[in-house]
Amino acid sequence: MTGPRPGVADTLSPDTLGGHVAGQLLRLGEHGGLSAADTEGYARTLVEALGPVARRSLELPPPSRSFLSDDHTPVEFSVSCEPGAAPSLRVLLEPGAGEHDLTGNGRTGLRVLREMGRRWGFTTDRLDELEDLFFPPSPRGPLALWCALELRPGGVPKVKAYLNPAASGAGRAAATVRKALKRLGHGKAFASLPESDRPLFFALDLGDWAEPRVKVYLAHDELSATEAGALSRMDDGPDPAEIEEFFRIAAGQDTGVAAGGLEAGAEDVRAAEEGRGPRVVRRPVQTCHAFTDTGSGLPSGFTLYVPVRDYARHDGEALARATTLLGRYGLDPSPVLRASTAVGARQPEDGVGLVAYLGLAHQRGRPPRITTYISSEAYEVRPPVPGRVANARPSQSLAAVALSPAPLPARP
Structure with a gap:
């Protein structure tokens, strides 16, 4: 008689890429409300999707210079919180990270997504319609295909695919986005996108979504909070003041001091005096414009992403900002703080980039x-990052951050 099937953590050394990320996912699931069986299944799926590189020793360099993270780990986690719902745990991965070139990377990514479709009973038809646009014979750019899994109770995730608009060259990225939107029935959507510096990603919801989205991600270099507030194109979308507030808190902006603790330049000082705030000049802020309605051409969703790791001295500050922002919406910060400890055992002031x-x-x-x-x-x-930071909190351990005061009440 055979015994129980060994867990994925038992089959891989923690000193391998697969063992490392599977262990993180198992701890995240334990803190995130998933059952042990669901978490084990998702960890196994993650390792299988990474393929042979999962058994690669962490003493070796990364399998490729993955654009997915700063240290080229082809995996990233996220915790999404909204009022009235349990926090949602997600994992983003690059299935083809071990391939030698973008052509092989894309082929592997497509194969893995199609295998997921067969396993979980969803179709990749919409992705297949775009294959010639995003997977040319000689692809260019920083990625070929990423996929994200939103980990739900029951063991069947929601799945998203992320594609590279610059696969045929940066100069053709906008045209690629326009063609892809049109093929999927969103012929009016491209005209509603705001001005940006470049398209970053084209994304699709696959599988069990109430309203599957088509999403366009844009990069905005040297963006100010006021400019960020004007980027939504949703009908009856967020108030610009709300977007500006989020921007300023996430970027740690304050009068006379640039985000990240560096002394402000003359233009930043003038901008602050005029109420515009210092301009973000490091890694670009991103926006995402989600389309579900093929008739109006207007997006039904808008997201602003601030790369907080470029504008904080260490992760204690980044976690403090996350806590403040969650408090603005009446949300409990403990799921995010627990997730931070589940992924990394280090003290937050010992590095920057965990968040x-x-x-x-x-x-x-x-x-x-x-x-x-x-x-x-x-x-x-x-x-x-050494140096002075505006309104920086004293260095704190993750435990101290977790015991910080209760979040502010929700705004009216």
Whole structure:
């Protein structure tokens, strides 16, 4: 008689990529309200999707220079919180990270997604319609295909695919987005996108979604809070003041001091005196415009992403900002704080980058939600940034952050 099937953590050393990220996912699931069986199944799926690189020793360099994270770990976690619902745990991964080029990377990613479709009973038809646009014979750019799994109770996740608009060259990225939107029935959508510096990703919801979305991600270099507030194109979308507030808190902006603790330049000082705030000049802020309605051409969703790791001295500050933002919406910060400890045992002031992005999402028919993106840091921890930071809290351990005062009440 055979015994119980060994868990994925029992089959891989924690010193391998797969063992490292599977262990993180198992701890996240334990803290995130998933059953042991569901969490084990999702960890196994993650390892299987990574393929042979899952057994690669962490003493070796990353299998490729993955654009997915700063240290090239092809996995990132996130916790999404909204009023009236349990927090949602997600994992983003690059299935083809072990391939030698983008062509192989894309082929592997498509194969893995189609295998997921067969396993969980969803079709990849919409993705298949776009294959020639995003998987040309000689692809370019920083990625071929990523996929995200929203981990739900019951063991069947919601699945998303992320594609590279610049696959045929950066100069053709906008045209690729326009063609892809048109093929999927969103012929008017491209005209509603705001001005940006470049398209970053084109994404599709696959499988069991009430309203599957088509999403366009845009990069905005040197963006101010006021400019960010004007980027939503939703009908009856968020108030610009709400977006500006999120931007300023996430970026740690204050009069006379640039985000991240560096002294402000003359233009930043003038902007602050005029009430515009210092301009973000590091990693670009991103926006996402989600389309579900093929008739109006207007997006039904808008998300702003601030790369908080570039504008904080260390992760203690990034977690403090996440706590403040969650409090603005009456949300309990403990799921995010527990997730941070589940992924990394280090003290937050010992590095910067564990908290990668903070996102504010508005979707028609749903309350706003805050998403905190958490890096795996399998290969490297970025050192903290020395220097003065406006309104910086004293260095705190994760335990101290978790015991900080209760969140502020929700705004009216």
